[in-house]
Amino acid sequence: MEHEQRSASRLSHTGDTRDTDDMSRLLAPRLAYFAGVARTEHVTRAAQEMQVPQSTLSRAMARLEQDLGVELFARHGRTVSLTPAGRTFLTSVERALAEIERAAEEVRADADPATGKVAFGFLHTMGAETVPGLLHAFRADHPRVRFSLVQNYGEAMLEGLRAGELDLCLTSPVPDAPDLVARRLDEQKLRLVVPVDHPLAGRRRIRLAEAADETFVTLEPGYGLRRITDDLCAQAGFRPRIAFEGEEAETLRGLVAAGLGVALLPPPPFPRPGVVELTVTAPRAAREIGVAWLAGHPDTPPVAAFKKFLLSKRGTLLPT
Secondary structure, X not given: OHHHHHHHHHHOOOOOHHHHHHHHHHHHHHHHHHHHHHHHOEHHHHHHHHOOOHHHHHHHHHXXXXXXXXXOEEEEOOEEEEOHHHXXXXXXXXXXXXXXXXXXXXXXXXXXOOOOEEEEEEOHHHOOOHHHHHHHHHHOOOOOOEEEEEEOOHHHHHHHHHOOOOOEEEEOOOOOOOOEEEEEEEEEEOEEEEEOOOHHHHOOEEEHHHXXXXXXXXXXXXXXXXXXXXXXXXXXXXXXXXXXXXOOHHHHHHHHHOOOOEEEEOOOOOOOOOEEEEEEEEOOOEEEEEEEEEOOOOOOHHHHHHHHHHHOOOOOOOOO
């Protein structure tokens, strides 16, 4: 009676997620055993096919029925047959086991050295030229490795690493966090972008302090480039007066071309009409680009190969 009371308490329906979790832990190890017995309708034959002792299988089926509080099998000597409840349960069990097998095949395929998958994140400004060039070069030696590509701002990609959604990311600034590993790969100069008809457009170089009275267009707070812009302006002795905040550097370049402000931006992948890009001589205007990954996280062979490739690009990641 004591065991029956414990089993009943496990099956009590309270709506508490913990009850579902407890039942999943109880049932999961026995589902394959149940499907094997249901398929053969013979405990001895099922035990031989699954290479487990018959006593182990018999006890597992008895415990499964006790924990569910339902008879799944009708016993006929050494053979068994499914009860109506057993047939209903088998339909869901077979579906669950098929999904587990599908998931296992998927993760095995993703880890395959030749055809596996890399989840790779990178900044929007890396997407037009840098990342396509990297992937082209890497796949010369790894032609069948697959990629899941995510473009986002730095903080979002770091959260993607922590959540297991990304294997590697190219980001700026290079993060300094105890749960991440980061390596600096290259540096990218930033320029002050002004409209083509701006009074400063005839210049080639400028000290950032000379733009203190200008209206700026910038990325939104939380973006690495926004933080760098604020820091550089602070070093130049002013706080930028911001008219527009966006999510993508080339959109900001378009706003500058429309005469809506000036911006500190990395070089464009292709020349953009309507703007002039000035070299900033003081303070030193540049951003570091690095690769980051989750500390202590084991790499699959394709991830390890791509990580090694990226680290080999230190100092040559970006076009000169």
